[in-house]
Structures are given as structure tokens and as C-alpha cells.
Amino acid sequence: MSTDKTNCNKKHSISLLKAVSLLTLIAVLALSLVVFAACDKKRPQPKLLFSDEFDSDSLDATKWFVHGGTPNEGDPGEVRRGGWWTEDSISQKDGNLVIRTTYDAEKKTFYTGSVDSKELFTYGFYETRCKVPEAAGMWAAFWLMCDEMQQEIPDAHVGGAEIDIFESPFYSWGGAVQHAIHTAGYGDKKSDHGTLPIMLERSSEAVENGYEEWHTFALDWQPDSYKFYIDGELTYETSAPYHSPKDADYIEKNVSSIPSYIILSVEVGGNGGVPGDSPFFNGGHPVSGNSRMYDMKNFAVDFLVDYVRVWESNPYA
Ligand SMILES: [Ca+2]
Numbered sequence: 001m002s003t004d005k006t007n008c009n010k011k012h013s014i015s016l017l018k019a020v021s022l023l024t025l026i027a028v029l030a031l032s033l034v035v036f037a038a039c040d041k042k043r044p045q046p047k048l049l050f051s052d053e054f055d056s057d058s059l060d061a062t063k064w065f066v067h068g069g070t071p072n073e074g075d076p077g078e079v080r081r082g083g084w085w086t087e088d089s090i091s092q093k094d095g096n097l098v099i100r101t102t103y104d105a106e107k108k109t110f111y112t113g114s115v116d117s118k119e120l121f122t123y124g125f126y127e128t129r130c131k132v133p134e135a136a137g138m139w140a141a142f143w144l145m146c147d148e149m150q151q152e153i154p155d156a157h158v159g160g161a162e163i164d165i166f167e168s169p170f171y172s173w174g175g176a177v178q179h180a181i182h183t184a185g186y187g188d189k190k191s192d193h194g195t196l197p198i199m200l201e202r203s204s205e206a207v208e209n210g211y212e213e214w215h216t217f218a219l220d221w222q223p224d225s226y227k228f229y230i231d232g233e234l235t236y237e238t239s240a241p242y243h244s245p246k247d248a249d250y251i252e253k254n255v256s257s258i259p260s261y262i263i264l265s266v267e268v269g270g271n272g273g274v275p276g277d278s279p280f281f282n283g284g285h286p287v288s289g290n291s292r293m294y295d296m297k298n299f300a301v302d303f304l305v306d307y308v309r310v311w312e313s314n315p316y317a
Contacts, residue, residue, distance in 0.1 A: 177230070
């Protein structure tokens, strides 16, 4: 009897020990979940406000407006610097938006393209992954605009801004880009902020020009500042203070709060649709480092855009 009782007590103790161990384990797991949830709460993923992965066969017309006409059907499109924006220049292939620049040797005319988002945005984190056209004279850009910018209003809370997240007219300089912000319209009051050309980093010395590779370009537009990023690195930050070019007008922090549309575009050096001399264009012909003339009868270079995404704030911070 006594032995049975002892065994019974021992079994009871073992069961109790097991139960306590199990409870401890459950408590530790629960605590871990609480700690994990708390950590997760500190870094909530920001809301994705907009995205286009360009994965379908054609541009999503619910998201984008396409500039220009159709030259083959008699509509020359929309003149823009030394070329024309046409609808024919826009397509989608292999998961990318393609803006193709071509040349009509007979008419001595360049055709290229531009798309605007139909939705307007203000504060947020804007990012694209893209490969810019590899030819001098091509000027690809990812930028933001608003209709208010057409007026000469210094206060960006009223007049908005042109925000050039990146622009790429520097192929012949080895592959650089720049960031820029313009306010107060395009007349005498215009105020500019921006960087000097920033050389794109190359994956190896085997790559001669930064335009040969894919890069990401991003803007974090918040009420007090603009922050620009290339391949995840902060490359420029400003609150864009307004300095009047003509008088003493000064606004210390002049970050736009005006809803703006996203533009993906290519322009060609020149004016009034006529390709011409410019520091970037080398005498009217896209040349590579002054060493190679392109076959202008079959000229075609592409601006490839893998995606455009807009979050309410920096998803990587
Ligand atoms: Ca894509």
C-alpha cells in the first residue's frame, strides 16, 4: 500500500512537473508573441497608395494618360524639345513599361513618349526601378507635376512644384543623373533647387556607363522636406526655401502640399521638335562618348520601367 502510495505521489509529482513545464513553455511562447507583436507595431509597413508593375501586355489606361498622337495616321503628336511625343512610342513587354525613342531619317524627326498618372498624390514615398535610354541626347525622367505650377506663385502650398525625382540627360558624361525642384512657375520668379550630376554606381568595371544597368530612384515627400534616393542611398535632402531671383522674397520651408501627378517621360535634346545642339546632344546626333555614331536609319533606344510604387511613407526606414 505504502509503495503504491509512494508511486502514486511520484507519478503525481511527475505529472505536476510536466504540467508546470508545459505552462512555462506556453507562457514563454505567449510572451514571445507579445514581444514580437510589440516590435512589429514599432515598424508597421506603410500603406501602398499606388503601384503599377507593368506586367500586362499593354499600358493600364485606368492608371495612365498617354501624351501625343499617332504619326502613322496623320496625327503628328505633341512637340517636346527636339522630338515628338506619340502614343506609338508607348508599350509594355517582359514586365516593363517601354518608352521607345525612334528616328525618321527622311523627316529628320525623333519620336518618343510620355505618360502621366491619372491619380494625384501628395506626401509619400515614390519609387521606380528602371533602365534609362543609352544614348546622348536622350532625357528620361521620373517626375511630379501639378497644374498650379504653370502660374508664378512662390508659395509652394499654393503654387506647387515640379519635382524631378531623377532626370538623365548625361549619357555622354558616363551615366549620371540629377534631382531637381522648381517652384513659382517658369518665368522671372522661378526658383530652382537640385544637385549637380551624380554618377550612377556600376556593378563592376566591365560596365562602361551607369545607364547600362537597372537602378532604383525614390523620393520621400513629407511636409517639411524632400529626400531623394538612388539605389537605396540618400543622395539629396532639402526643404526647398524660396529665394526670389529678383527681390528679397524668402520662404524658409517651401515644400509643396499640392496634389500632383506622376510622369514617366523621354525628351530629346533640341527645340520646337527639331533635334539640335545642346551640351548633351553633340551636334544633333546621339553619339556614344564621341566615339560611335548610331545607325540613324534603324535608331531605337528604350526607357524600361519595371515598376512605379507609392507608399504613404518610406517602407525601408
Ligand atoms: Ca515589372
